[in-house]
Amino acid sequence: MSPAQRRVARILVDTPLSHLDRPFDYAIPDDLAEAVVPGCRVKVRFAGRLVDGYVLDLASDTEHEGRLAPIAKVVSSEPVLVPEVALLARQVADRYAGTVGDVLRLAIPPRHARAEAHPGGAEPPEPPAIGEASWHAYVHGAAFVRALAARESPRAVLNTLPRHEPERAVAEAVSATVRSGRTAVVCVPDVRDAARWDAVFTEALGPGVHVTLTAADKPAARYRNFLKASRGEVRVVLGTRGAAYAPLRDLGLVVVWDDGDDLHAEPRAPYPHTREVLLTRAVETGAGVLIAGHARTSEAQSLVEQGWCAEIVADQPARRREWPVVDVTDGTEHGAAPARLPAPVFEAVRRAEGPVLVQVPRRGYRTSLVCDSCRTPAQCPACAGPLVQHRADAPLVCRWCATTVAAWRCGECSGTRLRAPVVGQLRTAEEFAAAFPGREVVTSGGDTVLDHLDRDDAVLVLATPGAEPSVTGGYAVVVLLDTWLMLARDDVRVFEESHRRWFNALALAGYGARAVAVGDTGMLQGLVRADPAGVAARELADRAQTHLPPVGRLATVDGPEDVITGLAARTWPPFVDVLGPVPVEPGRDRLILRVPRREGLALARVLKAVAAERSAAKEPPVRIQIDPVAF
Incomplete structure (x- = not known):
């Protein structure tokens, strides 16, 4: 024209x-x-x-x-808005009852004029043929890479083994895709992962083949990398959530690593999940799919059971050989009360001939306090909030109002002594330092997260879930402390999420390492059997009984109490199961809507109509979230 x-x-x-x-x-x-x-x-x-x-x-x-x-x-x-991404934005908006404008704010970074002025048009280099050696440890793994090299579009769920460098395995799959003349998008949870994978991709694929896209990049660098993808100067984009919308053409492979990590759930409207964005894109473009991780989500298991994705795992002898042997103890000794440092843990750490990792469910020092005499929770005299202690020489502080309590006295029995039924990694570090004076105790969590440690056989790392640093050669012993505390969280995904964090910690062990988990033997059998697929199958079966995602679709609608009460009373389609309202905070309620999976888009259309009615009437919006990670 x-x-x-x-x-x-x-x-x-x-x-x-x-x-x-x-x-x-x-x-x-x-x-x-x-x-x-x-x-x-x-x-x-x-x-x-x-x-x-x-x-x-x-x-x-x-x-x-x-x-x-x-x-x-x-x-x-x-x-900057290519047709494929424009269509994807509309599909994501329809899936999550949002607007295309909200999706495009996630997809396209802010403009940077200087980056735009940089000349483009350079042809991307051809990556080297790096083979498929990393996939030989998995049944049908090499066939997946060969299919990509033949311009086919295989779809698979991969459960990786410890020490088998998933970054390199994905790099080999990406290389096969690019050499077939297509492009690839790889999404990881956070910038720490992106930095580690970037180094491996650069070494394996060579310079100039890929770019990274993360929210932590400086605006000019991020926009410049975005333009390289849009202009066809690179064939591979690696990054966090926003990379799922990378403007690549002729897409051949989408990859999501550790899709159970809640960082893949976008915190801004319309709250899409990276996995769902990539799957939507793969269906539309006919690209191959790889969902990989040490653990497995129920969503990935659902794709396997439906036959939409193939399963790529190591055989049982290989899993037994590669994963550390896990001993489970309930922490008791001869019928006594559970010990803070059970004998199996003490012995495993004492005999360890290498670095030790101890995963502690809570960060901080003493995160919960009760009266030593009557076990009544210690409360703030000003607001009745819970009291905590941040370090050994610190006063008691209210978690709600930050009031300092110099002299505490129990309101039930007038006692003045406190005990901590739940302690954080800082207090645990003190206990381990006293128990093992020959080891250097290092903590990782909260504002101080370590990424990697050089080999030191005398180091003992206390880390919160997700903050465990890798160590050269792997850990000799991995301890999973207080697993009951992780399972006690009020979260519908608690079983799946706990196992994901435990498998990720166990994957940091070295060859022939030992692991000790403190908790209930029946709940931890998936760790003992080194069977993430079995854990996911059990979780999916439980979801089927309650019609929760991914078996069904679920939406939450949050807003002022009177608004949510009115929405609960309106006439909903017959396939919608209305639950609530339930209070979420003073003056705000939540409505939960549940439908069969096949009615997911219909529910989104109904909720979009509700939002449109309110915006047309100039009424305050309600917060609509479909398939939230937690609710």
Whole structure:
């Protein structure tokens, strides 16, 4: 279409209002005809204000009756919104009852003019043929890579073994995809993972083949890498949540690592999950899929049981050989009360001929306090909130109002002595330092998270879940302390999430290492058998009984108490199971809606209509979240 024929632009206007979530037609002024291209950023008059927008496509006429408002300004002629991502944004918005504008804020980084001015157009280099050696440890693993090399689109769930470098295995799959003439997107949970994987990708694929996209990047660097993907200068994008929308063409493979990590759940509306974004993209483009991790989620297990994804695992002898042998103790000794440092743990650490990792469920010092005489919880005299102690020489402090309590006395028995039924990693570090004076005790968690430690056979690392540093050669002993505390959390995913964190910690062990878990033997059999797939199958069966995701679809609607009460009383479609309202905080309630999986999109449409009704009536919005990680 010549510039003279391009008279109308369909523009997606950046507005948070649900009832205006659609493209609008604008006239293209003659002086902007050359600058307006599909995918570029513009400014237009909308509801009396000058707002941002993206050009979706161009046309010679419009169905709008009346005079069209003209485009006010072309911010940049750089086509940052490619058609595939525009379609993906619409599908994600429909899946999560959100707006396309909200999704595009997640997908396209802010503009940086200097990065845009950098000349582009360079052809990406061809990665070397690095083979498939990392996949030989898994049944049918090598076949997956060969299928990618043959331009096929296999879909698989991979459970990786300790010390088998999942980054390198994924790099081999990516190399096969790129050498077949296609592109690949790889998403990891956080910037620590991205930095580690980036180093492996650079070494395995060579420089210039891939870029990283993370929220921690400086704005100019992030936008520059985004443009390299958009302009076709790279074939692989590695990053965190936002990388799922990378503007790559001819997509051949999408990869998500550790999809159970809650960092994959976007905290901004419409709250999409990285795994679901990538699966949506793979279905639309016909790309291959790889969901990988040391553990397995019930969502991944559901894909395996449906036959949509193949299962790639090591055989049982290999799993037994590679995973550390796990001994389980309930912490008791000859019928006595559970000990803080059980004898099996003490012996395992004392005999360890190498570094030791101890996973502690809570960070801090003494995170819960009760009266030593009557076990009544210690409360703040000002607000009745729980008291905590941050270190040995620190006073008691209220967790709610931060009031310092110099002299505490129990309101039930007038006792003045306190005990801690639950302690954090700092207090545990003191106990282990006293018990093992020959070891250097290091803590990792909270504001101080260690990524990697050089080999030191005398080190003992106390870490909270997710903050465990790797160590050269692996740990000689891994201790999972107070597993009952992790399982006691009020969370529908507690069983799955606890095992994910335990498997991730055990994967840091060295060859021939020993592990000790303190908890209930029956609950920890998945660790003993080194069977993440079995844990996921059990969790999926439990979800089926309660019709929770992924077996069903579930949505939460949060808002003022009177609004949620009104929504609960409205007429919902017959397939919607309405639960609640339930209070979430003073003055705010939550409504929970549950439907069969096949009605998921229908539920999203109903909730989108609710949001549109409220925005059209200029009423405050409610918070709608579909398939939340926790509720």
